[in-house]
Amino acid sequence: MITRTQRDDAVEAALEYFRKASIALTEDEKQRIEVADFGLGRLKEIGLELLTYVNTDRVCAKELILFPWQICPEHRHPAVAGEVGKEETFRCRWGEVYLYVPGPKADSPRGRPPTDAAEYMTVWHEVVLKPGDQYTLMPNTLHWFQAGPEGAVVSEFSTRSRDESDIFTDPRIGRETVISG
Amino acid sequence: MITRTQRDDAVEAALEYFRKASIALTEDEKQRIEVADFGLGRLKEIGLELLTYVNTDRVCAKELILFPWQICPEHRHPAVAGEVGKEETFRCRWGEVYLYVPGPKADSPRGRPPTDAAEYMTVWHEVVLKPGDQYTLMPNTLHWFQAGPEGAVVSEFSTRSRDESDIFTDPRIGRETVISG
Numbered sequence: 001m002i003t004r005t006q007r008d009d010a011v012e013a014a015l016e017y018f019r020k021a022s023i024a025l026t027e028d029e030k031q032r033i034e035v036a037d038f039g040l041g042r043l044k045e046i047g048l049e050l051l052t053y054v055n056t057d058r059v060c061a062k063e064l065i066l067f068p069w070q071i072c073p074e075h076r077h078p079a080v081a082g083e084v085g086k087e088e089t090f091r092c093r094w095g096e097v098y099l100y101v102p103g104p105k106a107d108s109p110r111g112r113p114p115t116d117a118a119e120y121m122t123v124w125h126e127v128v129l130k131p132g133d134q135y136t137l138m139p140n141t142l143h144w145f146q147a148g149p150e151g152a153v154v155s156e157f158s159t160r161s162r163d164e165s166d167i168f169t170d171p172r173i174g175r176e177t178v179i180s181g
Numbered sequence: 182m183i184t185r186t187q188r189d190d191a192v193e194a195a196l197e198y199f200r201k202a203s204i205a206l207t208e209d210e211k212q213r214i215e216v217a218d219f220g221l222g223r224l225k226e227i228g229l230e231l232l233t234y235v236n237t238d239r240v241c242a243k244e245l246i247l248f249p250w251q252i253c254p255e256h257r258h259p260a261v262a263g264e265v266g267k268e269e270t271f272r273c274r275w276g277e278v279y280l281y282v283p284g285p286k287a288d289s290p291r292g293r294p295p296t297d298a299a300e301y302m303t304v305w306h307e308v309v310l311k312p313g314d315q316y317t318l319m320p321n322t323l324h325w326f327q328a329g330p331e332g333a334v335v336s337e338f339s340t341r342s343r344d345e346s347d348i349f350t351d352p353r354i355g356r357e358t359v360i361s362g
Contacts, residue, residue, distance in 0.1 A: 021203070022202070022203035023274075024273075024274065024275075024312030024313040025313050026313040026314065029313065053270070053272060053315060053338065054270045054315065054317055054338060056268065056317065058239075058265075058268055058340050059240065059268055059269075059270065059338055059339060059340055060338075061242070061270065061272075061336075061338035084239075087237065087239055087240055088240075089234070089235045089240065089242065091234060091242075092205075093204075093205065094205075131205030132205035132206050132207040132210065133207065134234060134235065136235055136237065155242075157234065157235060157240055157241075157242035157338055158240060159239050159240055
């Protein structure tokens with residue numbers, strides 16, 4: 001749970017990242033920025049700010065903002081209603097992001113999840129994305145990512161997004177952000 | 182047909198637009214920029230510069246560059262091999278672009294195709310896209326677009342791209358750019 005003030009502050013901070021990345025938004029879009037705390041109430045550590053540009057039956061495009069060291073926790077996109085799961089490409093636009101996927105574990109990973117959350121980060125193959133770098137994830141691939149010291153702006157190009165179907169490794173997580181106060 | 186020098190000059194000019202729009206590219210991507218003259222050999226009037234970020238069976242994302250008043254000629258994306266045609270969203274990142282789709286004709290359209298090409302522009306409902314504006318086209322919808330006086334940088338989010346299947350209104354057009362010299 002986060003308070004309305006925390007949510008509003010996160011939106012303001014996210015707007016600053018859009019400016020840093022020189023990404024133009026309409027006034028309507030600025031009002032539509034979402035703040036996801038994954039129900040954990042510790043947004044600055046584990047959370048995500050995002051703007052969905054388009055999400056039809058076939059195509060989705062979003063812009064993701066991560067504050068410094070902010071983590072999008074480990075999850076995967078399973079098949080839903082007989083349809084193959086979500087496929088997504090992450091393209092770093094600004095800052096730096098450390099993406100973790102299945103594969104040989106990094107010797108000295110740059111990502112540093114909080115101790116109580118680290119047990120739910122089970123994949124440790126590291127992909128470092130700097131501006132212009134991108135990585136494509138096929139459906140149902142476990143992944144999590146964390147911004148570097150400056151935060152990050154990441155474009156996501158994907159098939160239809162159904163966030164409510166995502167399966168998180170951490171059983172404490174719900175996708176819904178609850179705003180209090 | 183365009184010469185190798187014309188192609189190289191167009192790539193250089195396109196790179197300048199990526200810089201103006203603050204879009205970071207890798208060195209490899211800079212080498213992969215495509216120049217499409219649609220076989221007409223009059224690139225500055227009718228043509229497109231583009232970089233494909235990703236194009237899988239399900240998802241495609243590209244960046245399109247249009248020089249001042251450059252036109253992407255009228256076409257549509259039909260069903261191919263029993264699969265529904267390409268759906269695409271155009272999002273203006275920099276500059277200004279005039280997109281034409283089926284619907285009531287604009288009274289004073291901003292687009293101004295060359296006389297001999299105008300007869301192959303049959304849809305005249307105008308959508309003006311400035312930075313942050315976007316428009317989604319469902320499959321098989323006729324469309325063409327022209328940049329404004331400064332040129333334009335446009336993100337395209339779509340289903341799989343099969344350029345070779347596009348159907349152009351102008352019978353003189355072939356999608357392949359032929360490089361001579």
